Amino acid sequence: MLSKSKVFITRPIPEEGIALLKKRANVTLRRADSVISRRDLLKGVGKVEGLLSILTDKIDGAVMDAAPNLKVIANYAVGFDNIDVEAATQRGIVVTNTPGVMDEAVAEHALALILAVSRRVVEADHFTRAEKYKAWMPMGFIGPSLRGKTMGIIGMGRIGSTLAQMVHDGLGMNIVYTDFQINKQLEKELGAKKVTMNELLKRADVISVHVPLLPSTTHLIDTAEFKKMKKTAILINTSRGPVVSEKALTRALKSKAILGAGIDVFECEPSIDCDPSDQLELKVLDNVVLTPHIASATNEARIAMSTLAATAILDALSNKKPKTIVNPEVWSRRRR
């Protein structure tokens, strides 16, 4: 039964996951390394039981309706805001993501951005390449040290906790955080303290956002939030672009209301400028480091994501509840 199941992969991912799928299913891999067009997506899902999607694929009710046999959508990402999960649940389609295998990768990238901003690494690199380094500068490229400073983590889930551990153990930072729940273990091990959003914004020297994109987290960081931050604060976003208002961020950076920012995700991604007419461009500012949504881009994380997504598809197609199901309520009335 399973050997006849058809699985569609919308874009090349590490071979490990593809090989797993090929052992037990009839796999169609779209080989072009570009975002799939809507047309090709609607066509590609036509006869399949399993879909391995990436976060730039918008999987809505129309895509599901073009796939009458579709039983499982495995998103090659921890975030799944590109999928209409409610529409999937209504149709009896299982949706899975890839949690737990990229916590180090994303936390390491957040750390890379923190240090790149605080020690002005990119700015200094540009300066050096331009052969502007003429003599050692007693007052050049000075930034804050991090030891003893306060790290504010918004969203103390797996990734937030991993970052908290890294900056506490590695840099000697104090940790404050916001979350729905108290993380007793981290409070005990790291002396982390759960505070209100207001308090976190006022106290933190570095603020890093680790929440999923939901209606309630859209523009979680907006003008009012930037106003509460220290003038010396650094903001890091490796979660989803719309969690931070790009306009408010650019204004805060331009007016030096905060020291700097490290940004891996963009409100109008892949564009890094939602409104070209507003004279607010991140890319012209020196106090921001920009990366193209690469926080999970380690060999280890991407291989693990590919095998986890493949395993979820194989499990669902052999009537085994995937460990990474995001709509568990669908399981008892799933399509068979």
Ligand code: GLV
């Ligand atoms: C990447 O952004 C992910 O959600 O995995």
Ligand code: GLV
């Ligand atoms: C810096 O290079 C120093 O020697 O202090």
